[in-house]
Amino acid sequence: MRRALAVALAAVAPLVALVGCRRGGGLPAGADVGSGSVASLASAPAGVDPGLKLAALRAADQRVAGAVPAVMASADPASRRLFARALAQIADEEAQPALRRALSDEDPEVVAWAAYGVAAPCDRDPSLPRAARDAVVAALGARAVSLEAPTRWDDVALSPWGALAWGFGRCGGPQAAQVLSSWVAAGDARARAAAFALGSLADREHGLEDDVVARLLDAASGRGAGAAGAR
Numbered sequence: 001m002r003r004a005l006a007v008a009l010a011a012v013a014p015l016v017a018l019v020g021c022r023r024g025g026g027l028p029a030g031a032d033v034g035s036g037s038v039a040s041l042a043s044a045p046a047g048v049d050p051g052l053k054l055a056a057l058r059a060a061d062q063r064v065a066g067a068v069p070a071v072m073a074s075a076d077p078a079s080r081r082l083f084a085r086a087l088a089q090i091a092d093e094e095a096q097p098a099l100r101r102a103l104s105d106e107d108p109e110v111v112a113w114a115a116y117g118v119a120a121p122c123d124r125d126p127s128l129p130r131a132a133r134d135a136v137v138a139a140l141g142a143r144a145v146s147l148e149a150p151t152r153w154d155d156v157a158l159s160p161w162g163a164l165a166w167g168f169g170r171c172g173g174p175q176a177a178q179v180l181s182s183w184v185a186a187g188d189a190r191a192r193a194a195a196f197a198l199g200s201l202a203d204r205e206h207g208l209e210d211d212v213v214a215r216l217l218d219a220a221s222g223r224g225a226g227a228a229g230a231r
Helices: 005-018 050-062 077-090 096-102 108-124 130-146 160-171 174-186 191-205 210-221 225-230
Strands: none
Touching: 077 096, 077 108, 096 108, 108 130, 108 160, 130 160, 130 174, 160 174, 160 191, 174 191, 174 210
16 A cells, blocks of 8 residues: 555655754756756866866767767776766766666766666656666666665765665655665665655655555654664
8 A cells, every 4th residue: 555645755754854964965966967968077077088078078968978988997986987977967878888887886976976877767757667767776776785884985975875865766666665765764874865765756656655654654753773873
């Protein structure tokens, strides 16, 4: 059974307040993942090769994934971030294979940009089939399982956990809701981003499953692990 939207959002709201002092990691300012704007790419680190930077700027502006320099094998994390960032702003069908590969990168910011790009179709296309959304959720979920402990990347500029939560919230479905509610209940560095993502998911899907709402209410009331961990 599915709880009504009002009940679902009421369950999420206390968790947002409960973990409000923690860093969240929603869509970063200037990222503009949905439009492919080059505004955020202009701030790429000065150490990146000027030719690579210019190629990424042009590719993102023209929305041509094939024109993004294939530098994911580079030992330089800044170059890989630039590559993933440009692909995330394009995020069309052509960009998806490279974005999926970038999800497995060892650099947290590369993972974050890849997660935004992989999940962008869910956000852009309200008519995206459920099967396609579930495939994105499965890819994000597989990467989330293999990530290091949440506290490992507390201080990075762009949180991979926030990006993954954003993707789960936009793509929705039972698996996404289960993952997000477990993050909220855990009360760790993922909790605030997960709570906001669950609010988005509940709004889009007009409610949450009863077991998800029950877990959130337990955490908000202090019966779950999340409430204890967030204090």
